[in-house]
Amino acid sequence: MARKLLLEHINVPGINTLDVYRQKGGYRAVEKALKTLTPDEVVEEVKKSGLRGRGGAGFPTGMKWSFLAKPEGVARYLVCNADESEPGTFKDRYLMTHIPHALIEGMIVSSFALGANTSYIYVRGEMMPQIRILERAIAEAKNAGFLGKNILGSGYDLELYVQPGGGAYICGEETALLESLEGKRGNPRIKPPFPAIAGLYGCPTVVNNVESIAAVVPIINDGGDEYAKIGIGRSTGTKLISASGNLVRPGVYEIDLGLPVEEFIYSDEYCGGIANGKRLKATVAGGSSVPILPANLTLKLANGEPRLMSYESLSEGGFATGTMLGSGGFIAFDEDQCIVRNTWNFSRFYHHESCGQCSPCREGTGWMEKVLHRLEYGHGKMSDIDLLVDVSKKIEGNTICPLGDAAAWPVASAIRHFRDEFEWHVKEPVKSLNTNYGLANYAEPIAKAVTTEN
């Protein structure tokens, strides 16, 4: 049984209140950091821990913090990105609902490390209950002297604010989030300058995911070296995985990075296998933006070794045979799911959420959605499949922010791995409306699937 760092006390009744949270050892990290460590030492611990951003990109958090510009007399900000809206990802909402003080404790320690005296938690607009929970928790923490002026007599001041967003996916992109936080239209900014130099109100800013900030708490409590012992290679620590789809027990799981994917799906400790005794057809391993993989490539690498839940192992093989850990939104599809329909659904999401600032994404996402809609509803042509590949290539890498890439990858990868199924939709337009292509060869040993080229 793996050790839980974030969700250890999740089932304790009343853990969402300050009293119970403190009984279970909460706010030890604040006391330790503010009383015994300097800000630089906190950054050093986080660097040693090897913690990587949990929001999707996987950039080392400690390194991000050390890039923060520190000009004299200019305020610095820490912004927590709680605009979790990636289809398939719901870990941050879970964390904020059930154990809000973990996030607040992490915010205090991280703000102290960065020298920020004002910090924000930008919460997605749809998460109104979580906003109220966080505000209540902040009020409790303030009453207990963990927030406000001169925290625990250390001379350090911190004000923490919760800001509801408008419910736009694009505001989860850090510069769009900052624009939105400033009260403007949430369009991503053109980088450089990066937020570490000129972020919120033109001041140096760090934007971190909820889970990354919460993970700072066990790092400070136990030390960065202890944290780094968990996990595998450069993927250290534990990760929250939001498992959904056709699983026996979907939900949020805390895993040690490096757990084999097969064990995660089939062991009773985690998802317990595929629901209703069906077989696995495909998975999206890290939220809708990452490439989709057929069952055989999900469980095994192209060379036959087992695939692990870690940043490196999931991306092993690049785009040809790999995917990404992303934000940990693990979606499993059983043999009765239609990949074309799913791709269309993702595409519809990106079309709806594109901000419309730069042309390839604004026009291309809508185009892909329309072509996929046509394929799904039996009006497609063979040439549509290549058209989709071509359009996705023209979006990818040519946009201001990563939303363009995120829209292009699911489509490109679905066609790369499931081309047969797309072709079947064209050849059997009537049949495809009522029946599914089924499992086909997607769970067969790998050599066959790898030859499907793009």
Next chain:
Amino acid sequence: MSDKVKVTIDGITVEVAPGTSILNAARQIGGDIVPPAMCYYSKLEGSGGKCRTCIVKVSKGSEKDPRPMPKLVASCRTTVMDGMEVMNITSPEVIEARSGVVEMLLINHPLDCPVCDQAGECDLQNLSYEHGLQKTRYEFERRTFDRIDIGDKIQLHMNRCILCYRCVFTADQITNKRVHGILNRGDHSEISTYIQTAVDNDFSGNVIDVCPVGALTDKSFRFKNRVWFTKPIDAHRDCPTCSGKVTLWYKGEDVIRVTARKDIYGEVEEFICNTCRFDKKKTADWVIEQPTQISDTSVISSNHYETLKPLPVIQPNPKLQEANKIELEKTTKF
């Protein structure tokens, strides 16, 4: 150490001031290697980076860090570094990506050039002649909007808009009260003035000049004439609010349109006020300077000024004949 940085674009090296963008460095070289720009406007702060037509490949980051940049970059918003090497028209990757962008820009753009007032001086038209496909691959209905009157002088035809944000920046920066912005998101976002509030401002007419396509048009000129049948003449007047330097567009004896003067990249030299633009349409209001220089690749120049035959006064004068030797040779050649 000099305070200039060296940058090489398509094999041509130029020295520019630090902080210059790749696009502006290319403009200092001039010619074919200048990337096209649909949204960047040198007079508007913060513009650029959106249309992605100016993307280039940076094959060497700088002298200190020679690694190439991983993605194609928007040249209008990327500053040059010392020793940077940029590939524009020499990189097939750039050409392909650019034609992709042009295709994207055109999929929702109505091909109504034959009835569009901008035809002939439209940046998108020029761009698609150069990079576009002969035939569209887009087989769906295009998005449509109703036409909106912004005040009594300007009409917004949102169908044609490519969302370059230039008019939004103009409203923000050269007028003191912003009543102009973007509503909605994605491919259904639109320029709006919030329930069609009239843009009531001395400089509001400039949004017509900055628009790269025919989305914002001058209502006093709509359907009056094709630009290539009109003759542009530089003129000025003593204007209390603006510089008064304009281009008059003549049809016969009448001034049928007044615009600001534009440079070779289609950017206005100086913004002009609405009085000059809309109210002064008599020759008597203006001091005429000279015919406007129009690039000979432009359709506007196709009809006038090009008289191959030397003027009759040259014929009897041997001195003038000698001076116009080249012109005379051309006559015989044709």
